[in-house]
Amino acid sequence: MSIADATLVPIARHSWLTPSRAAGLALLGLLALFALLGPLLVSVDPTEQDFAASLTPPGSDYLLGADHYGRSMLARLAYGAQLSFGMALLTVATAALPGILLGLLAAWRGGLLERALELVSAVLLALPGLLLVLILLAFAPGTFGPLYLGLALTLWIEFYRVTRVTAAGVLKQPHVEATRLLGFKTGYILRNLVLPEIRPILITLAAFAMSTAIIAISTLSAISVGLRPPTPELGAMIVELLPYYAEAPLHVLMPGILIFLLVLGLQLATRSDLR
Amino acid sequence: MQRLVLARLLQAGLVVLVVGILCFVLVRALPGDPAMRIAAGRYGPDANITEAAEQVRRELGLDQPLLVQLGTSLGQLARLDLGHSVVTGLPITKELRIQLGATLWLSGSALVLSLLLGPPIGLLAGLRRGGWVDNASLGGAIVLRSLPPFVLGLLLILIFAMLLGLFPPAGYGTWRDLALPALTLALGLAAVSSRVARDAVAAVVRTPYLAFARLKGLPEPVVVRRHVLRNAAIPVVSYLALQAIYLIEGVVVVETLFGIPGIGHALVHAVIARDVPMVQGTALAMGLLFVVIAAAVDLTCHWLDPRPKRI
Numbered sequence: 406m407s408i409a410d411a412t413l414v415p416i417a418r419h420s421w422l423t424p425s426r427a428a429g430l431a432l433l434g435l436l437a438l439f440a441l442l443g444p445l446l447v448s449v450d451p452t453e454q455d456f457a458a459s460l461t462p463p464g465s466d467y468l469l470g471a472d473h474y475g476r477s478m479l480a481r482l483a484y485g486a487q488l489s490f491g492m493a494l495l496t497v498a499t500a501a502l503p504g505i506l507l508g509l510l511a512a513w514r515g516g517l518l519e520r521a522l523e524l525v526s527a528v529l530l531a532l533p534g535l536l537l538v539l540i541l542l543a544f545a546p547g548t549f550g551p552l553y554l555g556l557a558l559t560l561w562i563e564f565y566r567v568t569r570v571t572a573a574g575v576l577k578q579p580h581v582e583a584t585r586l587l588g589f590k591t592g593y594i595l596r597n598l599v600l601p602e603i604r605p606i607l608i609t610l611a612a613f614a615m616s617t618a619i620i621a622i623s624t625l626s627a628i629s630v631g632l633r634p635p636t637p638e639l640g641a642m643i644v645e646l647l648p649y650y651a652e653a654p655l656h657v658l659m660p661g662i663l664i665f666l667l668v669l670g671l672q673l674a675t676r677s678d679l680r
Numbered sequence: 681m682q683r684l685v686l687a688r689l690l691q692a693g694l695v696v697l698v699v700g701i702l703c704f705v706l707v708r709a710l711p712g713d714p715a716m717r718i719a720a721g722r723y724g725p726d727a728n729i730t731e732a733a734e735q736v737r738r739e740l741g742l743d744q745p746l747l748v749q750l751g752t753s754l755g756q757l758a759r760l761d762l763g764h765s766v767v768t769g770l771p772i773t774k775e776l777r778i779q780l781g782a783t784l785w786l787s788g789s790a791l792v793l794s795l796l797l798g799p800p801i802g803l804l805a806g807l808r809r810g811g812w813v814d815n816a817s818l819g820g821a822i823v824l825r826s827l828p829p830f831v832l833g834l835l836l837i838l839i840f841a842m843l844l845g846l847f848p849p850a851g852y853g854t855w856r857d858l859a860l861p862a863l864t865l866a867l868g869l870a871a872v873s874s875r876v877a878r879d880a881v882a883a884v885v886r887t888p889y890l891a892f893a894r895l896k897g898l899p900e901p902v903v904v905r906r907h908v909l910r911n912a913a914i915p916v917v918s919y920l921a922l923q924a925i926y927l928i929e930g931v932v933v934v935e936t937l938f939g940i941p942g943i944g945h946a947l948v949h950a951v952i953a954r955d956v957p958m959v960q961g962t963a964l965a966m967g968l969l970f971v972v973i974a975a976a977v978d979l980t981c982h983w984l985d986p987r988p989k990r991i
Contacts, residue, residue: 531694532967535929536947540702543951543959544709620828627830628936630951643834650838661831669826 429673436667440490443483451480451637463655470656472642473649478656481637482663488632489639489667493618496553497611500560505607507561508568509595512576519569526562534559535621539630547633556621560614567610571603612675616668623664639664681982688975695967700757703960704750710954762964763957765950772961776943780965782852783942787931787969789858790865798870799916802877806912807904809882817874824871829930833864833937850939861938865930869923876919880912910984918981924973928966943969 454474463470463478470478511519529537538555545551575581581598623640625631632638634645639660646657715737716729756763762772805814824832840860841849847859884890885908893903932944939945943962950958 527691528694528698531691531971532698532963533925533928533970535932536963536966536970537698537702539932539947539951540699540706540959540963543706543954543956546952546954616826624828624830624933628933628948630948640828640830643831647834650842654838657834661834664828664831665826668828669822672822672826 423676425673425676429670429676432666432670433674436486436663436670437490439483440486444480444487447477447480447483449477449480451476451484452635462653470653472646472656478659481642482639482659484637485639485642485660486663486667488637489619489622489664492549492553492622493615496556496618497560497614499553499557500614501564501607501611504561504564505568505603508565509572509599511565511569512572513591513595522565526565529558529562534617535625538621538625542625542630546630549632552622552625552631556618560617563610563614564607567606568603571606572599575599575602609675612671616671619664619667619671681979684978684982685975688971688978691974692968692971695971696757696964697754699960699963699967700754701750703956703963704753706959707956708746710956757960757964762961765955765958772957775946775958776961776965779941779943779946779962782940783931783935783944783966783969785858786861786865786935786940786942787927787973789862790869790930791927793862793866794869794873797866798873799877799913801870802874802916803881803904803908803912805874805878806881807885807908809885814878817878821871821875824867827868829864829868829933830937832867833861833934836860836864837938852938852940857938857940861934861940864934864937865927868930869926872923872926873916873919877912877916880915881908884908884911914981914985917977917984921974921977924970924977927973928970932966 454476455471461471472478472481507522511522534556537559538552541551541555575598581594584594584598622631623638625640626633626638627640627644629641629644632641634641642660643657646653646660650657716733760773762776764771765775801813801817805811805817808814827835837849837860840846847856849860850857852858890903890907893907894900898906931942932947934940935942935944936948943965946958947962947966950956950962
């Protein structure tokens with residue numbers, strides 16, 4: 406093959422859909438279906454008790470068994486998955502939107518605004534995120550409000566920083582300058598030139614932030630400062646069922662497996678390197 | 681060097697400021713009259729409570745404008761006057777001194793254990809990319825990073841304490857009690873540090889100076905010891921600064937799970953009991969511990985690679 410032929414051969418493009426991404430997306434899809442459709446299809450109330458069915462093993466009347474109060478594990482897991490997904494999505498959306506907008510603004514305008522935002526993020530990053538959330542939780546233990554606020558407050562910084570650095574790099578390039586000189590408006594440049602460049606890294610960040618939120622919410626609920634027991638929260642469920650490990654080991658493990666699969670799916674779906 | 685220390689000192693100041701202000705707001709945001717609450721805590725809720733509350737109000741300056749009060753309370757923090765626990769009545773500094781030992785033992789042994797596990801595995805994986813060590817450690821790292829620390833801790837309890845009976849599931853005192861909680865944290869830390877070490881070693885292996893070292897006939901152990909280790913150590917150590925966050929957050933969770941009487945355990949229980957002085961003291965101690973670890977990492981990095989950084 407001569408050099409002329411070689412140049413005609415298209416460069417082998419790295420396929421975006423690597424096997425690990427495909428597996429992660431499939432896993433996330435299944436879990437999302439379970440979280441969305443589960444509570445609709447399983448018409449049982451996740452708090453309905455049936456003491457005759459206490460700690461029923463999986464199979465029989467209850468597909469995944471029943472917990473110590475005889476509540477359907479399937480219903481509780483479905484509601485728990487919905488809760489985890491929902492709260493994590495809400496938190497990440499609240500963190501990502503201001504983070505990205507402020508990052509773009511700081512990269513575009515710079516100056517005093519950028520300095521002020523740097524200071525705010527330095528103040529918030531001085532403490533590990535979980536400590537900030539814990540102090541906020543002291544205001545109202547057992548509620549979602551401080552949990553949500555604290556997580557969003559720690560998570561927006563990463564969106565802001567990455568957006569600012571990446572956008573500032575793009576804005577310096579000659580094609581952006583040319584576009585501006587041709588008279589295109591700011592909105593057009595941000596939408597068509599900057600956003601496509603930062604989108605891939607933002608998706609990775611969002612997935613990372615979601616797993617952080619899922620882990621934090623379940624962990625704090627498990628150490629009984631997050632959401633409280635009657636709520637079908639996955640972390641709280643594990644701790645609630647732990648005393649019955651000898652009788653029903655599978656029941657204790659099921660919510661744990663669900664959290665594991667959620668985070669695993671998020672991790673696999675955004676793995677960037679091929680190896 | 682001086683800039684590194686200065687930056688961390690600034691961070692320590694910010695920790696004190698953030699925790700101090702949040703806890704100041706917290707006291708004022710809780711329902712009821714703070715003077716009344718403190719009086720009830722000190723003298724018991726008896727008939728003279730209103731007078732006692734007035735006395736406390738004057739003594740602590742709770743009738744002053746809020747900004748003056750904030751200044752006073754931050755001044756107290758600067759003098760390390762942390763007040764008394766509302767629950768036990770003991771001075772916070774005394775409680776912290778007892779708890780600090782447990783926390784330092786746990787975080788120290790977790791860090792050492794993670795450094796014994798992670799980087800050596802990463803070295804083996806990086807020297808033979810695509811080999812079985814590389815693949816197995818990649819799979820292990822993904823699985824471990826998908827497990828929240830409390831689930832990982834529970835699994836270790838179930839396997840090592842319940843099934844095999846090797847270690848006690850909870851408690852504090854001997855090294856056997858410390859084994860499972862330290863392992864929980866160390867596995868989570870090693871999952872990341874092994875991958876960082878692997879990438880760093882793989883990058884060093886591709887460099888021309890390593891090819892030259894091999895070509896001039898150095899035996900492989902010497903190549904690894906002289907050329908790979910220190911160069912690959914830089915990213916691993918600097919990544920430890922990020923891992924300090926995981927360590928501190930993990931210590932809070934793991935202490936609570938395994939019932940270790942450390943600062944994290946006390947913080948969680950103070951949050952539940954709304955013992956604000958205790959929340960403030962423990963959060964401060966954990967935050968400052970985080971800064972100290974990060975500063976130590978900075979200095980080690982500077983020692984490994986003294987070239988000045990461009991920031």
